[in-house]
Amino acid sequence: MAIGQIQAAVTGARPEAGDDALPAHVAIIMDGNGRWAAQRGLPRVAGHRAGVQAVRRTIEAAVAQHVGWLTLYAFSSENWRRPETEVRDLTGLLRHFIRSELDELHREGVRIRIIGDRGRFDTDIQADLVAAERRTTANTRLNLTVALSYGARGEIAAAARAAAEAVRDGKLDPASITEESFAGYLSTFGIPDPDLILRTSGERRLSNFLLWQSAYAELVFTDVLWPDFGASEFAEALAEYARRERRFGARPG
Ligand code: IPE
Ligand code: IPE
Ligand code: MG
Numbered sequence: 385m386a387i388g389q390i391q392a393a394v395t396g397a398r399p400e401a402g403d404d405a406l407p408a409h410v411a412i413i414m415d416g417n418g419r420w421a422a423q424r425g426l427p428r429v430a431g432h433r434a435g436v437q438a439v440r441r442t443i444e445a446a447v448a449q450h451v452g453w454l455t456l457y458a459f460s461s462e463n464w465r466r467p468e469t470e471v472r473d474l475t476g477l478l479r480h481f482i483r484s485e486l487d488e489l490h491r492e493g494v495r496i497r498i499i500g501d502r503g504r505f506d507t508d509i510q511a512d513l514v515a516a517e518r519r520t521t522a523n524t525r526l527n528l529t530v531a532l533s534y535g536a537r538g539e540i541a542a543a544a545r546a547a548a549e550a551v552r553d554g555k556l557d558p559a560s561i562t563e564e565s566f567a568g569y570l571s572t573f574g575i576p577d578p579d580l581i582l583r584t585s586g587e588r589r590l591s592n593f594l595l596w597q598s599a600y601a602e603l604v605f606t607d608v609l610w611p612d613f614g615a616s617e618f619a620e621a622l623a624e625y626a627r628r629e630r631r632f633g634a635r636p637g
Pocket of ligand 3: 417
């Protein structure tokens with residue numbers, strides 16, 4: 385969140401012009417691939433493949449709409465519980481996506497970050513993820529974060545563990561821990577909190593996504609299944625966001 389927005393919330397002043405209508409950071413729970421495939425009598429993997437096309441369209445839409453930060457929930461820490469064949473299909477698509485899209489994303493000025501427990505993926509995928517992050521590190525047009533094997537409770541527990549270790553090593557005074565300093569131990573360090581969290585497919589839950597960071601996010605739910613998502617659905621979500629009044633606990637001005 386922009387400092388201006390925090391100050392505006394505290395003082396009751398309006399944020400700077402243009403600050404409030406457009407979310408700086410959109411985070412998306414990409415859901416509904418399986419139902420999309422089932423509706424067509426296709427195997428689930430066909431839905432996941434079509435979902436990859438929606439990822440491409442959404443990245444383009446974010447760039448076109450000047451959204452600076454986009455986070456995509458692609459695989460949750462709980463998704464490992466799916467049948468092995470589906471997990472293999474999903475990791476295969478991930479491998480293929482990085483290899484086939486990295487050049488184009490880099491050319492477009494997209495900076496890639498990965499959050500989640502990447503150590504659970506095959507080592508060749510882990511190497512590709514590191515390479516994608518390194519290669520795009522200087523890009524500034526769109527900050528794309530992909531949540532892979534990500535779970536918010538696991539992330540918060542890991543942050544608590546890291547802080548506890550720092551205390552044990554005499555590097556951290558527990559009394560000095562604040563919301564801001566604790567956030568520095570999260571995997572999203574350096575990424576602004578999402579302004580808008582969007583979930584497709586009609587489900588209305590967060591499914592362990594960005595629980596800390598979503599404290600004041602606007603939640604938007606659409607019935608569209610992820611493989612059908614594109615520029616116009618993205619624009620609709622932005623329009624819905626623009627109609628919301630964010631108060632951050634303060635009184636409306
Ligand atoms: C989202 O689609 C993709 C992942 C969670 C990896 P789903 O696979 O969850 O699709 P539905 O919810 O079964 O329709
Ligand atoms: C959430 O979708 C995870 C991702 C979109 C990556 P799920 O389909 O896994 O969530 P639940 O099981 O319906 O809550
Ligand atoms: Mg689902």
